[in-house]
Amino acid sequence: MNQNTYLLLRLALGASMFGHGLVRLPKLNAFSHWMVESFKNSFLPKVVVVPFSYLLPIAEFGVGLLLIIGLFTQQSLIAGAMVMLLLIFGTTLIENWESLPSQLIHVAFFTILLQFISSNSIALDMLLNKK
Template identity: 65%
Template structure:
């Protein structure tokens, strides 16, 4: 993969994660209430869902921001993949099959970017020699 293709994919997944977090943080309470409500009839206890619902927007925002600027790219991709795995697990528990394709696409992009990390030439990692 060439550096320009890598940059475009990194920016795309970074923008998606950043945007998800950015719009949820200002309405954190209502987002948490909504998410907890969607899991009321699942096997997950509210004591797990509620803290996750408060942490998720910040995780999305941070992963997205770091990917946009290309800082700690490998760790950010792994963290993003973990977030997606958790979301996929939750999505299947509530049988929200419509959300699953988007989450699977995200995790494929995280894995693809990890596979071709050596193509991450346009990044702060490269500039600061953090690779």
């Protein structure tokens, strides 16, 4: 994969994650309430859902920002994939099948970018490694 293709995919994935987090951060309480309501009929206890509902937007925002600027790219890709895997698990528990394709596509892009991490040459990671 060439560096321009990698950059565009990294920016697209970063923008998606960043945007998800950005719109949820100002309304954390409402988002948490929505998520708790969504999981009320699942086997996950509220004591697990509530902390996750507050951490998710922060993780999305952070992973997205780091991917956009190209800092700690490999670690951010792994963290983003892990977030998506948790979301996939939760999505299946509440049988929200409409959200599943988007989450699977995100995991695919995280994985593809990890596979071609050597193409990540337009990134802050490269500037820091040159010092």
